[in-house]
Amino acid sequence: MFWQLLANGFVTGSVYAIAAIGVSLLYGLLRLVNFAHGDLMAFGAFVSYLANVTFGLPMVLSLPAGMAATAALALVSDLALWRPLRLRRAGFMSLFLASIGVALVLRQMILLLWGPQPRAYDVDPFKVYVIGDVRLSLAQVATILVASAAIVAIALFLARSTTGRVMRAMADDQALAQLSGIDVNRVILLTWVLAGLTAGLAGTLAALVQGSFDPNFGFQLLLPVFAAVVLGGIGSAYGALAGGLALGVATELSTWEGLAGGVEPAYKPVVAFGVLIVALLVRPQGLFGRARIV
Amino acid sequence: MSALLEVSGVSKAFGGVRAVDDASLSVEEGSITALIGPNGAGKSTLFNCISGFLRPDRGQIALAGRRIERLPPHAIVHAGLARTFQTARALTRLTVLDNVRLAAPSHPGECLRNLIARRGAVRRREAQVTEEAFRLLRLVRLEDYADALAGTLSGGQRKLLDLARILIASPRLILLDEPMAGVNPALREELLAHVLDLRATRGITFLVIEHDLAFVMRASDHVFVMAEGRVLTEGTPEEVRRDERVIDAYLGTDV
Amino acid sequence: MTVLSSGEFWAFVGVMAGIYTLFTLGLQIQFGLAGLLNFGQVAFMAVGAYTMAILVVKQGWSMWLAAPLGVAAAALAGLLVGLPALRLRGDYFAIVTIAFSEIVRWVATNEDGLTGGSQGTINLRGEGVAAQYNSQWERFQGWLGEQLGIRSKDVVMLLVVWSVALLLTWLAGRLARTPWGRVLRGIREDEDAVSSLGKPVFRYRLQALVLGAALAGLAGLFYAWQFSFFSPDDFQPLITFFGWMILILGGVGRMWAVPVGALLFGFLFAATRFFDFPPFSYLDSADRAYVRLLVIGLLIIGLVLVRPQGLLGRRQEMVLE
Structure with a gap:
């Protein structure tokens, strides 16, 4: 049972982690609490659905299609909205409110285009792989493989590539951007592309694992993703990865009977927030955040 | 000493x-x-x-x-x-005067209960504090800016305001x-x-x-x-x- | 266009705007005065409403006793959240409040024995018996209507809600101008500076949080009275963000901006119901509902681009560093 839960936790956690990267970088770079991120994820999932079910493409092609479309949308949103707001020196609250507006617009567009009914990808739901005591569906296995590869790729990109390092540095310390003569707009655009790609990926994988999904599922994912960002320390990219994984695993393991009988499964979503609150009380700046200095 | x-x-x-x-x-x-x-x-x-x-x-x-x-x-x-x-x-979106008044010590009006229970004391202390604040603003020659938002002051003027502000607590x-x-x-x-x-x-x-x-x-x-x-x-x-x-x-x- | 000319409909819109005024007034005290990012305001509304309903139905209390206790419970919840969480940095605090509001909603959904579960207050006595907490309030409404010579219950409600809302807005406006409010506004600008001036920042923040939570609890009471029934679904996080929209629509920092923002939001929300001209008339009713929210989303984005300081805000204050 323990290993099964651990595996489930890794599946959920890797989805959180991939989505949290984008949220964390955007916050670090733009001071944007992106409320539209969940709906961006849902958008990716639905474009993948369009490719997979409507056009009959295999998931191997549908997933990149969903990611690419989400990245394009993220790029357009920066050019059409976020850049003009930056030019006007819009404050934290203005950005936050605008992102609620974007979230509303996105979700209603998805509802208008695809309707409220639950959808599912064209994958075999009954195919199960058994490894020891652990039973994993095809969707879970695919998610584990793709997500692991993606997390490694993102981590390498952030650690090794110049662009990735600049992104991390800027997210960590904004004053740096002004001093170092970096082409800020270019880095921001690339960050939006990365945020879009990862949101599309995380959205599609989350939809795949859930089995069925509706246009509201993105928003339901948003809160745990935010929790993951905070757990890792806002603005820290690696922290977001670690926070996402930790949160997913903690949430699933909380129902384990070996853990003082475990929590009732109905309370699983609460556990994520409980973990977050406890973690913050112990370490107020998040797992990877830096302490505030006056 | x-x-x-x-x-x-x-x-x-x-x-x-x-x-x-x-x-x-x-x-x-x-x-x-x-x-x-x-x-x-x-x-x-x-x-x-x-x-x-x-x-x-x-x-x-x-x-x-x-x-x-x-x-x-x-x-x-x-x-x-x-x-x-x-x-x-x-405190940029407070007036210069409020910046100084805020720093006044032992002000009964800063306690919620007193706002109802000791209104007279609150009013008297506020008048006292305002007078003292104006005196300090005159000292650093910022009295003309008393009603301006502190965010409109120059960097040097803000240093003077900082000084006036802490002086009110003696x-x-x-x-x-x-x-x-x-x-x-x-x-x-x-x-x-x-x-x-x-x-x-x-x-x-x-x-x-x-x-x-x-x-x-x-x-x-x-x-x-x-x-x-x-x-x-x-x-x-x-x-x-x-x-x-x-x-x-x-x-x-x-x- | 029959609904448009219906007084009842507009009274309903007005009542909701009044309830949102109370709800958002709490946010204005927390954010506009003290700079607190409370993204979980809806939780305090839920605590107020549930406390009242549970005390009336399960303990058989008089509504007149249960109601103040509902407000007190919301304030207590604010205290319990604030004591640990207000030590956190602002954005972390925001996430903890959101987390708290989801925890409250999940507990309300799953603790059937306490709250009636996902079916809401109708199940407060268990399934099969329709529980009612509202009879005393309705009697009061009827009595008040007779005294005032008003037949429509909705109009009576409208008067009651707005009397309370306007009175409290006025009080909050006065509070903002007291020395107490001055300290809070200072904390909003720079907590370290205020703390270096000898003010116990934590205590002030806690007071602002508790006051705002109490107002949300009061909003919860009126919500419960207005609908005579509610369920955990009524306390989605979206409600908190409606409050934030109203706050920013009206203007941050000014108490009178709250009722103005709430009315504007209420009428925007209501007006988008009347998209029955082309091209909207080609859509079915479900799709029209989506278009409504879509238009509201676009309006919000437009407002941020055109007038970020809100209707009553001052532009100058937005640009000061």
Whole structure:
């Protein structure tokens, strides 16, 4: 049972982690609490659905299609909205409110285009792989493989590539951007592309694992993703990865009977927030955040 | 004269880096004491420890004989110690007048219960505080800006506002963190005059971090030199100026 | 266009705007005065409403006793959240409040024995018996209507809600101008500076949070009275963000901006119901509902671009560093 839960936790956690990267970088770079991120994820999932079910493409092609479309949308949103707001020196609250507006617009567009009914990808739901005591569906296995590869790729990109390092540095310390003569707009655009790609990926994988999904599922994912960002320390990219994984695993393991009988499964979503609150009380700046200095 | 502020053996580390390392100093009552040293010497960290914004890992800090190293910042103010910050911290969307009035001590109107139960006392104290605030604004020649939002003031004016603001609490000891930084020469003279005058007329003691050596030489009675978290040496400005170790400390870090 | 000319409909819109005024007034005290990012305001509304309903139905208390206790419970919840969480940095605090509001909603959904579960207050006595907490309030409404010579219950409600809302807005406006409010506004600007001026920042923040939570609890009471029934679904996080929209629509920092923003939001929300001209008339009713929210989303984005300081805000205050 323990290993099964651990595996489930890794599946959920890797989805959180991939989505949290984008949220964390955007916050670090733009001071944007992106409320539209969940709906961006849902958008990716639905474009993948369009490719997979409507056009009959295999998931191997549908997933990149969903990611690419989400990245394009993220790029357009920066050019059409976020850049003009930056030019006007819009404050934290203005950005936050605008992102609620974007979230509303996105979700209603998805509802208008695809309707409220639950959808599912064209994958075999009954195919199960058994490894020891652990039973994993095809969707879970695919998610584990793709997500692991993606997390490694993102981590390498952030650690090794110049662009990735600049992104991390800027997210960590904004004053740096002004001093170092970096082409800020270019880095921001690339960050939006990365945020879009990862949101599309995380959205599609989350939809795949859930089995069925509706246009509201993105928003339901948003809160745990935010929790993951905070757990890792806002603005820290690696922290977001670690926070996402930790949160997913903690949430699933909380129902384990070996853990003082475990929590009732109905309370699983609460556990994520409980973990977050406890973690913050112990370490107020998040797992990877830096302490505030006056 | 006796020591008003006594710092003994204070250490503070951030993630393994010892920002302040076993620092001790004492500030005589009625003196203007300067704290100098190259960048990164730990002066501001020591200030934050003294004023309660950081809790020292080790060591003791006493103000007029009373231990304060475990008190929160606001309680240290009540004990008679006020501070300014390296960049002036004007409350930008409050008026200049409100910036000063807000700093008034023991105002019954700052307690919710009194707003209903002791309305007369609140009104009387507010009138008193307003008068006092105007007096202090006149002192630093900001009275014309009383109703302007503090965010419209220049950097130098904000430093004057910071000074007026802490004076309303009648502190015994004022810590100034680089009062001359970012201030034009005319205002520098004015600030210096204020410091000397406040000591002469009100007997206020000052501990000042300052890079402007002209200020240090002209105003201070006593100088402490910090480098790499430690107090390197102390003495009169003249003694310190001739001390080779001080010159080395500055040269060693390219300042 | 029959609904448009219906007084009842507009009275309903007005009542909701009044309830949102109370709800958002709490946010204005927390954010506009003290700079607190409370993204979980809806939780305090839920605590107020549930406390009242549970005390009336399960303990048989008089509504007049249960109602103030509902407000007190919301305030207590604010205290319990604030004591640990207000030590956190602002953005972390925001996430903790959101987390708290989801925890409250999940507990309300799953603790059937306490709250009636996902079916809401109708199940407060268990399934099969329709529980009612509202009879005393309705009697009061009827009595008040008779005294005032008003037949429509909705109009009576409208008068009651707005009397309370306007009175409290006025009080909050006065509070903002007291020395107490001055300290809070200072904390909003720079907490370290205020703390270096000898003010116990934590205590002030806690007071602002608790006051705002109490107002949300009061909003919860009126919500419960207005609908005579509610369920955990009524306390979605979206409600909190409606409050934030109203706050920013009206203008941050000014108490009178709250009722103005709430009315504007209420009428925007209501007006988008009347998209029955082309091209909207080609859509079915479900799709029209989506278009409504879509238009509201676009309006919000437009407002941020054109007038970020809100209707009553001052532009100058937005640009000061």
